[in-house]
């Protein structure tokens with residue numbers, strides 16, 4: 476059998492209730508601040524890819540319309556329970572692959588990906604889909620752990636990648652090659668605290684740059700660059 480991919484981990488299908496208990500509170504604190512800082516306008520349409528159990532959901536203002544998609548039905552069941560328990564009417568969740576989004580172009584004002592880019596099998600493909608369904612000038616918001624460029628820690632976390640893949644995420648994704656490969660027009664990149672392992676990346680969707688490039692070349696170059704940890 477080949478090497479396991481992060482998204483194939485049973486963590487996201489078998490352990491949805493446990494996931495909430497272990498990660499829910501820690502993740503929510505950071506997502507709440509990120510979402511509040513965006514100042515989402517009334518009527519805005521928001522897509523959250525890999526929404527899981529809906530960790531972030533309490534943070535969205537009720538005046539926006541949020542669709543959450545995920546591949547794992549058990550994670551989505553938990554999200555549905557939360558929606559029902561809270562009487563939220565501004566959420567819809569559906570089973571869908573973030574690599575093949577079933578929405579027309581320019582459908583959303585915001586597309587969020589929280590703790591997901593290191594889980595999906597092909598982050599570049601996911602970002603192409605994210606850019607396609609986000610309207611021009613819309614915002615793309617990513618919160619994730621990226622491998623540090625600091626030599627010792629970077630090498631150490633990369634070495635852990637085969638282990639963490641079994642648990643459900645990869646640790647060999649570097650920030651700069653990711654930004655270059657996805658051609659994200661970055662507005663802000665920051666950490667919520669000095670010691671945080673997580674990076675918040677807010678970008679404006681710029682369609683022309685993305686449409687003008689042959690996606691095959693972009694994919695092969697970027698994936699190769701990311702695999703090799705190149706600073707392209």
Ligand SMILES: C[S@@+](CC[C@H](N)C(=O)[O-])C[C@H]1O[C@@H](n2cnc3c(N)ncnc32)[C@H](O)[C@@H]1O
Pocket residue numbers: 482487498502524525526527528529530531544545546547550571572573574588589590591594595596
């Ligand atoms: C680490 S969890 C993050 C969940 C949520 N965003 C959070 O912050 O708590 C990663 C999620 O990505 C989902 N996922 C993995 N591959 C996916 C794919 N190809 N399409 C959609 N969701 C996917 C998993 O099922 C899981 O719910």
